[in-house]
Amino acid sequence: MTLSPRALLSLLVNGSKAVDVVTTALDTGLLDALEPGPVSLGELAGRFGMQPPRLYKFLDCLESLGFVVRDESSDDITETTYRAVPGLREAAVAAVGPDSIERDRDTYPWRRLHGRLTETLRGELSLSDDDFSWPPRTAAQTESFERSMTAGLGPVLDTVDRHADRLWPGRRRFLDVGGGAGTLAAHVLGSAPHLRADVYNLPAVAPLVARTRAGCGHPDRLGFVGGDFFAEPLPTGYDVLGFVRVLHDWPAAVARRLVEKAYAALPPGGMLLICEEFRTPDRLAVQFFWSYFLIGADSAVSRLREVEFYTALLADTGFIGIEVLPGAWELVVAHKPG
Ligand SMILES: C[S@@+](CC[C@H](N)C(=O)[O-])C[C@H]1O[C@@H](n2cnc3c(N)ncnc32)[C@H](O)[C@@H]1O
Known part of the structure; x- marks a missing residue:
């Protein structure tokens, strides 16, 4: 996915929120369910005790980052299916997990x-x-x-x-x-x-x-x-x-x-x-x-x-x-x- 400079800058300015989304997706186990996908919104909401309309917006955040692919074939959002791009979970662990190199680098002045x-x-x-x-x-x-x-x-x-x-x-x-x-x-x-x-x-x-x-x-x-x-x-x-x-x-x-x-x-x-x-x-x-x-x-x-x-x-x-x-x-x- 190549974003226009305007779109990329919008994501960058919201970078800490994007990291919050990815961290939440990792910590709740959503990424484990999304990576083998496709999985429907209704199934995810049921499995993780989340509210479908809220989860829909959350998954939009992941999609805007290029991390999930969505298939929306009806107006019933619970039927929308999602799948994470391959390797997303591993990348999330590497970038936001406890041993992430980014965390280590952040300790430099x-x-x-x-x-x-x-x-x-x-x-x-x-x-x-x-x-x-x-x-x-x-x-x-x-x-x-x-x-x-x-x-x-x-x-x-x-x-x-x-x-x-x-x-x-x-x-x-x-x-x-x-x-x-x-x-x-x-x-x-x-x-x-x-x-x-x-x-x-x-x-x-x-x-x-x-x-x-x-x-x-x-x-x-x-x-x-x-x-x-x-x-x-x-x-x-x-x-x-x-x-x-x-x-x-x-x-x-x-x-x-x-x-x-x-x-x-x-x-x-x-x-x-x-x-x-x-x-x-x-x-x-x-x-x-x-x-x-x-x-x-x-x-x-x-x-x-x-x-x-x-x-x-x-x-x-x-x-x-x-x-x-x-x-x-x-x-x-x-x-x-x-
Ligand atoms: C970027 S680090 C890479 C370390 C390791 N190879 C790795 O990939 O994790 C560069 C290494 O070169 C060593 N180094 C720098 N100057 C050196 C020198 N003049 N003689 C010998 N080793 C040196 C550093 O101490 C450091 O271990």
């Missing part, structure tokens, strides 16, 4: 810029280092940033699970470069019994990886290598390297340097994985918070790029066998010639 974007755009107002610094400066910032990252890892975990049979057989050591608190590295060990995974990250992140290690099912196979990928070559001895949501943080020339470092560190036949917030309309929308908040922070580039940027960069660097594996977020795999 975005209000410093709110209503003051003109000054911010002119460079007269910026986030301070206490508000946000990139990379994080203090232990508290590191912890809160990596928690946000972990909260958004779901699509990446789904995609590596989906392709586990392609990725890990025959591989022995995986280095997750800029691997956050180690959630992904710990996760892949579950489907790769012969793999050892290390997280390469700034030394300040070590305690967070130690915590992940203590709580994971394979602590003996999860390690940490402290370092700064700008100050030194990437460690050797790994037959798989990964950059997950790392390269978009940097300008193109820096991303290129990091991919070149990965090429240099891999053995012949070694594999590089790249998973990113590739630029699509959906991901740009989900990234809205960071696009807004980081207007006030010049250190964080936050540059969503099309997947083709990465496939071309890999080819230029000398990688072969470059493939884009499908998934919630696509995974780019590439190999150093053997």
Whole structure:
């Protein structure tokens, strides 16, 4: 559904009410009934103890958001049938549920810029280092940033699970470069019994990886290598390297340097994985918070790029066998010639 600018703005101005509608639909169980649909208004009203004329208007709210499809074949509203668009319940849990990334993002001090974007755009107002610094400066910032990252890892975990049979057989050591608190590295060990995974990250992140290690099912196979990928070559001895949501943080020339470092560190036949917030309309929308908040922070580039940027960069660097594996977020795999 593509709305006109006027209609979209009307929804945005009423955004908190729209979230109230979705939250109510989720909490009451209406979404569970609507998703398998079609289900009639009369049936919904009976099942949930709601009044049909009121529920009709409530469902109009959901329809205006593009979340339900209505079939109204008679003037008796109780016969009107509805069905939710596929995936609505899961999306509602992700966006308004207790572990939603939006809730987590809302804890950042975005209000410093709110209503003051003109000054911010002119460079007269910026986030301070206490508000946000990139990379994080203090232990508290590191912890809160990596928690946000972990909260958004779901699509990446789904995609590596989906392709586990392609990725890990025959591989022995995986280095997750800029691997956050180690959630992904710990996760892949579950489907790769012969793999050892290390997280390469700034030394300040070590305690967070130690915590992940203590709580994971394979602590003996999860390690940490402290370092700064700008100050030194990437460690050797790994037959798989990964950059997950790392390269978009940097300008193109820096991303290129990091991919070149990965090429240099891999053995012949070694594999590089790249998973990113590739630029699509959906991901740009989900990234809205960071696009807004980081207007006030010049250190964080936050540059969503099309997947083709990465496939071309890999080819230029000398990688072969470059493939884009499908998934919630696509995974780019590439190999150093053997
Ligand atoms: C956007 S986060 C992504 C974290 C994780 N890969 C994920 O997707 O959840 C970028 C990561 O790069 C790490 N990082 C930033 N600068 C770094 C540097 N100079 N050397 C090593 N790691 C760095 C950060 O600490 C952080 O863990």
